[in-house]
Amino acid sequence: KAGVTQTPRYLIKTRGQQVTLSCSPISGHRSVSWYQQTPGQGLQFLFEYFSETQRNKGNFPGRFSGRQFSNSRSEMNVSTLELGDSALYLCASSERGSEYEQYFGPGTRLTVT
Amino acid sequence: LAKTTQPISMDSYEGQEVNITCSHNNIATNDYITWYQQFPSQGPRFIIQGYKTKVTNEVASLFIPADRKSSTLSLPRVSLSDTAVYYCLVGEAASGNTGKLIFGQGTTLQVKP
Numbered sequence: 001k002a003g004v005t006q007t008p009r010y011l012i013k014t015r016g017q018q019v020t021l022s023c024s025p026i027s028g029h030r031s032v033s034w035y036q037q038t039p040g041q042g043l044q045f046l047f048e049y050f051s052e053t054q055r056n057k058g059n060f061p062g063r064f065s066g067r068q069f070s071n072s073r074s075e076m077n078v079s080t081l082e083l084g085d086s087a088l089y090l091c092a093s094s095e096r097g098s099e100y101e102q103y104f105g106p107g108t109r110l111t112v113t
Numbered sequence: 114l115a116k117t118t119q120p121i122s123m124d125s126y127e128g129q130e131v132n133i134t135c136s137h138n139n140i141a142t143n144d145y146i147t148w149y150q151q152f153p154s155q156g157p158r159f160i161i162q163g164y165k166t167k168v169t170n171e172v173a174s175l176f177i178p179a180d181r182k183s184s185t186l187s188l189p190r191v192s193l194s195d196t197a198v199y200y201c202l203v204g205e206a207a208s209g210n211t212g213k214l215i216f217g218q219g220t221t222l223q224v225k226p
Binding site: 004035042043044045090092098099100101102103104105106107 | 154204216
C-alpha cells in the first residue's frame with residue numbers, strides 16, 4: 001500500500017494570508033489526524049477526523065480548521081497566518097483511530113514571513 | 114489528560130540494550146501506551162503499543178508494571194541507525210468523541226560507535 005502523502009511539502013506564506021494543506025491517508029484508513037511540530041512546543045495534536053466527522057480537537061485557536069472528504073482525504077486550513085504558525089505540519093492516518101497505530105506522512109514545512 | 118514525562122536525552126553505544134522510561138501518573142483505565150520513533154525531517158514511525166505487562170515485537174519490547182503509571186521501552190542491541198527521538202504517547206481511549214492524544218517531549222537517543 002502507498003503511504004500517507006502530504007502536499008505541498010514546502011510552503012512560504014506571508015503574515016495575514018491563509019493556507020490549505022492536503023493529506024491523503026493510506027487506503028482503507030478512515031482516521032486522519034493533524035499535528036503541529038515546532039522546536040519549542042514539540043508535537044502538538046490539532047484535530048482528528050474519522051469518517052468525515054471531527055472526532056477530537058486540540059487546544060488551538062479557531063484559525064486552525066480542517067475537514068475530511070468521503071474518500072478520507074483531509075485538508076487543514078490556517079487563516080490569518082502568524083509568524084508563530086511556522087512549523088512542520090504532520091498528518092497521520094489510522095485504520096481504527098488515533099489512539100491506535102498511526103502512520104505519519106512526511107509533513108508540510110510551512111514558513112510564515 | 115494523561116501527561117507523560119520522559120528523559121530529554123540518553124546516550125548509548127552500539128550493541129547495547131537501551132531502556133527508556135516514561136512516566137504517566139494520570140493514565141486512565143482505557144488508555145493504551147504507544148511509542149513512536151522520529152528521525153530528523155520525517156514523520157514519527159510507530160514502534161510498539163501496549164496496555165499492561167509486556168509486549169514484544171521484532172523491533173522492541175514494552176514493559177508496563179501493574180499500576181501502569183510508567184512504561185519502559187527496551188531496544189535490544191542498538192545500532193547507529195537507532196539514533197532518533199523516541200516519543201511516549203498515552204492515548205485517551207475513544208469514547209464517543211472524547212479521545213485525544215498527548216505527545217511527550219520525547220527522548221533524544223544518541224547511539225555512539
